[in-house]
Amino acid sequence: MKKDWLKDINERMTDYEVDEPHGLWEQISSASNSPLNANSSRKKRKAWLWWGAGIATAACTTLLLYIATNDIAPQNPHLNINKLETQHQQAYTPVQEKEYLDDSSTEHIYSMTNQVIKHVVVSNVVSKVVSDAVDNQLNINTNKDGEYIINKEETDSINTNTDINNSNENKQKINLRIEKKQLTNKIKKSSKKGLSFGLSTSGGFAHSQIQGFPGDYIYADIPMTSTEWLCSPMLGIMNENRGIYTERKVKHHTPLRLGLSFAYRLNDKWSIESGVNYAKVSSDFQDGSYSHYILEDQELHYVGIPLGISYKIISWKNFDVYISPFIMAEQCVKAQTQRKFVINGKQIEEETEKIASHPLQCSMGLKAGLQYNFNKNLSAFAEPSCNYYFDDHSKLETIFKENQFDVNLNVGVRITLNKQ
């Protein structure tokens, strides 16, 4: 049967092939080196511009979010030290000091290193005794008359010349002169309104007897034999705060995290994600009273590795929307605290101490993300995530312990491997 000739021509011509024109590939190649490459160069420049814009946007957004949200300050007043039912006031005021110190002793020497200011309230008089705990072993005893005597054993020390009336009158006058010489000082024991104090050589506060007049003065009874607290600003502050309402303030800053994320695409919908993160976790602590306190700035530096699996819910043009459960392990690699000791509102000492505890912080969470794909390998993302932080079994106070559940927003760039 004769085949339809048009159908026959159709079948023959459908897969028909002929030799290509001579030199065509060379022509295509040479065109590739200019127009094609120029085009790809333009594309590459465009890609870099988008990349740069994406990174800049992500960095600015991260910075803005950090600045806007770093004032997490859960008030956690606890560790009330020496909270008293009696009225609390500051121990003395500089005005009072000036009133009762004569010209020869008007030096107000605040402690520098290894010195502690003690405020002695004798009746209505404030006297200061500055002792150098490093060079001296100061013993304060009472003589048979009940006078307090500070015996200095070393030459290079501070002595005070005092001239205190041994009077039971409320008002007394103390001439206080502070200089580096060696002498024995006598400080008259106060009346019932005066201050009795003592130093303990064994360290710490052996005893504390609190007396106070409503609204004005705080009387403290300091153990007589201990001097160890003199070499420790912390103990000095605690001493100053005896009988004073103190509180502990905690301020946890929002962790600053920077990281690089990698994704390995399993298929069109699923991919595995990992990467490396750096996190800086800062907390501020203030222990003490209004005038005498210790400021601690705790900084923990973590390096972490997240691991998660991502499911792409929808893809539209260059945008992807996905959801991703994940876990993360962050190892603290550096921890330190900086302490500032403040007495009477003035910083007397500062120290930096490395924290030995380097905990491993584990967490898990769920995030949903919006991703913009610059090209097949590079994309920028914004991910709100809900996280739960496991107890790291350390004694450190961190925001992770304060808020075990939290919600945050991550932004960044992602490199995708083997995108099909």
Next chain:
Amino acid sequence: MISEKELIYLIHKEEQKAKYLMYKKYIRYLTAICSRYISCDEDIKDILQESFFKILTSIERFEYRGEGTLKAWMSRIVLNETLKWLKSNQRFEIVELDNERLDLTVTEPDTEGIPTDEIYKMIRELPVGYRTVFNLFVIEEKSHKEIAQFLGIKENSSASQLHRAKALLAEKINRYRNN
């Protein structure tokens, strides 16, 4: 022979050799498409170069949907470039044949035994207007409406061009057979 899937994978990996492999795999087929419409070899070369340029710059946007889809995609690009060239460079010649010479009553010729190369030559020998419509209708299987849109002519013109092309080609086939 490398499959289309492997070829696309290599091209997406930006393997330089992949482009040449793709060229070698399909250039003869694409040349045949273009040369059915264009008779001048230099014009064919230019059109294929432009077509390949477009193929290579847009290959990343191509979505592979199975074996043969890459070939079909490339052939569409070549066809479009060919028609664009025809529209911009040449008027479609409406050949008014001498009615005495042209037997408008087309008797279907017998193409059995006639080499495909010869049929290919005969098609290329048709006037440009006739062969364009003939190729689009018979081989690309477009409707007259689509052809009219492609070429910017009326549907009636497309139909009459086809009729005349068939008649002329049939005459050529019969003459070949008789010789």
